[in-house]
Amino acid sequence: MSAFYLLSFARAQALLFPLAVLSLGLAAAGCSRGEPFPIADYRKAPQNMGGNHYVLEAEVESQIKGQENVGRFITVRPLNDKEKGRVAVFVPDALGVNLIPTQHYRFELAVRTGGLLYVSQLKKI
Amino acid sequence: MHSRAPFPTLLLALALVPSLAPAAAPAGRGAGGIFAGRGLPGVVTDAARNAADAFGTAPAKAAPDVASAAGKAAQQTTTNATSNQSNSLESNTLLTIINKAFDTDSGDMIDPENGTMRWKGHTYELGQMRIFRSRFERYLALTPTPDQQQYQTLIDQVFARLATNNPNGGSEENMKQAWQLLFQAAEFEADAGTALDVANQVFNTWRIEHEKDAQRIAQTEQERLRDRQQRNVAYDANVTARETRNSAMDATSQAALLNPSSLAPKGSVDGSIDNSGATLTGITVVNGTTETSSSNTSRNGGSGGNRGSGNRNGGYGVNLNQTVSSTIGVGTQLMNASQLVKTEAKIAAIQTSQALTVTAAKVQFQGHIISLFLQRKFQHAIIAAGFYRFIFKGSAQDLDKQFTKTLADFLPGGGDVPFTVGMIENLSREALNEVKQGMAAVRANFGDQQLMAALQRLEEAFFLGEFLGDVSQLEKDKRQKLYALYLKIDSARKLADLKDYEGIIKLNDEIGGLTNDFRSSEVTAAAHAAQQMSRLALAGAKQAASMGDFDHAQSLLEKASGIWPLNPDIAAYGNGVSANASITSQAAVVFDDAYQHKEYRRIYERQQELAVGLATDAQRGLKFKEVIERMGQVELALAQAREAVSRNSPAVAWDMLTVANDLVANDNVVNQLRAEVAPRAADYVALADKAQRAEERGDDATSLSHYLALQDLNPTSPVALNGIERVTTKLLARLADEKNSSVAGKK
Structure with missing residues (x-):
């Protein structure tokens, strides 16, 4: 048995x-959840994408502002030539990554209330 | 000699220079000669250090040269313009220069303060200087009388008759002629009756002399009577003595006949016979003269009667204890003696009276001579002294002791030497000579066109020899020219008292045109220096006022006014200050209204006016400063916006206008330009508007996205940059809160 x-x-x-x-x-x-991030739509109405998740492959351009133990805002420029302009994303400190301008990353984004682009994961590419 | 009082308080007191100090000046004017003598108020300034004494007050000792004065003045001007020193701006140096320039009396003749004139150590009381000045002015204004020459001729004739070198000098005829000439001289106006006084004095002396002669006759008569009385008394004594002796001898003889033993004691007689000097021969010696008794006998024959014994010396007479019978009675003898005593007393009285009369006449005459000398009527003093010399004997030439004090005061240092009539006469002659030389100098200076010197010499000569022909005979044309100069100088001095430097400069030029020896350049330079000092002090006052140091400004303004009260810039400044006061009150109203309505541009556009008006308002001043600074930034943004528009960068222009609008809302200029730029930057404006509205709604993430998009359009956009900064800050804060809340929830 x-x-x-x-x-x-x-x-x-x-x-x-x-x-x-x-x-x-x-x-x-x-x-x-690997849907590409629609930058044009986002710029028109960011708040309309709240709760969505996207993937964005982009180049780190500059850091806007950060707060220790909270995270930082950075601007990224999409690698896709069709998408123009920049977007600001929030990278929480919890991810523990070192971001350097001109580096390329694949960001997994969650659109939070008000259209805040919250990076849930990212991977250098 | 001038004894000038220190200067007031404060020409200026003008406190142009420390040394220019209305040292002060409250001071009496010391003054210089005919152009001085008035009292001063004190400037220094002093003063004037009041330069009231500008002409005639500053001590001559304190008079450095012009260059020194100018240097000091310039140096002090700089100092005074920036500091509030207590130094008076009044310049003693300046005033001294002016004073010396306008002071014709450089000698030591006149002391207007004390109303005295010193000449060769002798001091004359001139009385009130004002009166004396008026006499001098009258002298200059009047024309010499034609009979002056005749009068002087008469006086010269009197001199000649009284001269000691005249062979007939002192003769009764000469004296009489001289005396009669005095009456003729007294008829002239120039004499003013002084010759008559002298003549009267001489006549009075002569009368006293005649009285003396009458007294001398009376005395002689009395002496003759006294002699007769003396002889009578002597006769009485002799007779008495003889009869007594005879009686004694008879008695002795009789006694000897009756009783010879009793002769000796009973026949003794008092020694009066020896004392009386009587002799048995009948000769009597009286007072050294010898007369025979026969004459006495005949003279006394009528006296008869019962004569008694006794005489004035007590040495006559007989021993009354002895029974003696005399032909002259005792009463007669006493009466004769008494009459003799009375006569002696009369003679003594006459002698005393004579002595007193002579002394009185001498003293009276001497007093008259001294009086003439003190009145500066030197010719008459000489004439009177000439009469005196011949009337009184040589031993009476010393002046009476009662004049010693007067003359000792009048002639300092002369107390050790006996004063004589001759001394007064010599001094008078010296004065005549001095005046003559002075008038010669006047004419010489006049010939050289040096009228200042001529006026000075004339002043000296006039004060000493006002009543002398040399002075009174000055020609009319010369008097007129000197009088014109005198009046201008007097006017200049009065202008200096008023510190009217413009007037002084103008008059100074006129005076310079009249004479060659007037230091017009020095005066002009000094006046210009004073004006410059005043201007600089005023400039310092303005500067201090602009910096808010009103106390200092007031002090400097007072100094500027003290230096040059008629400074036209001071009046203009005063009007400005008055207007300023009005602006101050108005500025507060304007500013408050504009500030309340946030019409900052109105404040900005009137900033200059309001700056003055609010200079003393600390509270509004701060707000005013803040508004001006903010509006300055707005103007800068506007300028950048216009520049961007010109470069066809409407986005940039809009950003600049947005910045300006954030600084000052509803500024009409900003709004006007925004209206112009907005159509040309519609997308940018719309995006910016979205960003701003999203931010206002609290959609920070959306706003951040818009601001980034805005920044893409204009990378230098301060609106985008500032917006990004603001919203990211808020987002981070919110995320931090979320995290904290999550951690707290897990716990």
Whole structure:
């Protein structure tokens, strides 16, 4: 009886592990929230995008202002030539990244109340 | 000699220079000669250091040269313009220069303060200087009378008859002629009756002399009577003595006949015989004269009667204890003696009276001579002294002791030498000579066109020899020219008292045209220096006032006014100050109204006017300063906006206008330009408007996005930059709050 349970647990593990790995891989790729950030729309009506999540590949231009233990605002310029202009995003200190102008990053953005672009994750590209 | 009082308080007191100090000046004017003598109020300034004494008050000792004065003045001007020193701006030096220039009396003749004149150590009382000055002015104004020469000829004739070198000098005839000439001289106006006084004095003396002669006759008569009385008394004594002796001898003889032993004691007689000097031969010696008794006998023959014994010396007579019978009674003898005593008393009285009369005449005459000398009527003093010399004997030439004090005061240092009539005469002659030389100098200076010197010499000669022909005979044309000069100098001095330097300069030029020896350049320079001092002091006052130091400004203004009261700039400044006071009150109203309505541009546009008006208002002054500074920034932004418009950068222009609008809302100039620029920068304006409205709504993230977009259009936009700064600050604060709230919730 116990051997049966042990065999069943082993089989179940064998089946669940690949599923978990697959799920994490998909999540990491942002497949579900990887929609490109529409800069033109955002500029017209930022507050209309509240609650959305986007991915923005952009170049770090300059730092506007920051506050220790809170985060900082930086301006980024999209790498996509179709999108012109700059946007300001907030990078929380919790991400623990070093941002240097001219570096390229993929930012995962959450549009908060009032249109604040909150960087949830970022990866250097 | 001039004894000038220190200067007032404060020409200027004008406190042009420390040395220019209305030292002060409250001071009496010391003055110089005919152009001085008036009292001073004190300037220094002094003063005037009041330069009232500008002409004739400053001590001559304190008179450096002009260059020194100018240097000091310039130096002090600089100092006074920036500092509030107590130094008077009055210049003793300046005043001294002016004083000396207008003072014709450089000698030591006149002391107007004391109303005296000193001449060769002798002091004359001139009485009130004002009266004396008026006499001099009258002298200059009048024409010499034609009979002056005749009068002087008469006086000269009197001199000649009284001269000691005249062979007949002192003769009765000469004296009489001289005396008669005095009556002729007295008829002239120039004599003023003085010759008559002398003549009367001489006549009086002569009368006294005649009285003396009458007394001398009376005395002689009395002496003769006394001699007769003396002889009578002597006769009485001799007779008495002889009869007594005879009686004694008879008695002795009789006694000897009757009783020879009793001869000796009873026949003794008092030694009166020896004392009386009587002799048995009938000769009597009286007072050194010898007369025979026969004459006495005949003279006394009528006396008869019962004569008694006794005489004035007590040495006559007989021993009354002895029974003696005399042909002259005792009563007769006493009466003769008494008459003799009375006569002696009369003679003594006559002698005393004579002595007193002579002394009185001498003293009276001497007093008259001295009086003439003190009145500066030297010719008459000489004439009187001439009469005196011949009337009184040589031993009576010393002046009476009662005049010693008067003369000792009059002639300092002369107390050790006995004063004589001759001394007064010599001094008078010296004065005549002095006046003669002075008038010669007047004419010489006149010939050289040196009228200042001529006027000075004439002043001296006039004060000494006012009544002398040399002075009174000065020609009419010379008098007129000197009088014109005198009047101008007097006017200049009065202008100097008033510190009317413009008038002084003008008159100074006129005086310079009249004479060659007037230091017009010095006076002009000094007057200009004073004017400059006043101007600089006024400039200092204005500067101090502009800096808000009103006390100092007032002090300097007072100094400027003290130096030159008629300075036209001071009047103009005074009017300005008055207007300023009006501006001050008006400025407060204007400023308050504009500030209340935030019409800062109105304040800005009237800033100069309001700056003066609000200079003393500390509270409004701060607000005013703030408004001006803010409006200055607005104007700068406007200028940049206009520049951007000209460069076809409407976005930049709009930004500048936005900055200006933030500094001063509703400024019409800013609004006007914004209206012009807005159509040309519509997108930018719209974006900026969105950003601003989002910020106002609290949509900071949206506002941040708009500001960034705005910055993209105008990277230098201060609106965008400031907006980004503001909204990011607020966003960070909100995020910090969220984080803190989250952490708190987890706990």
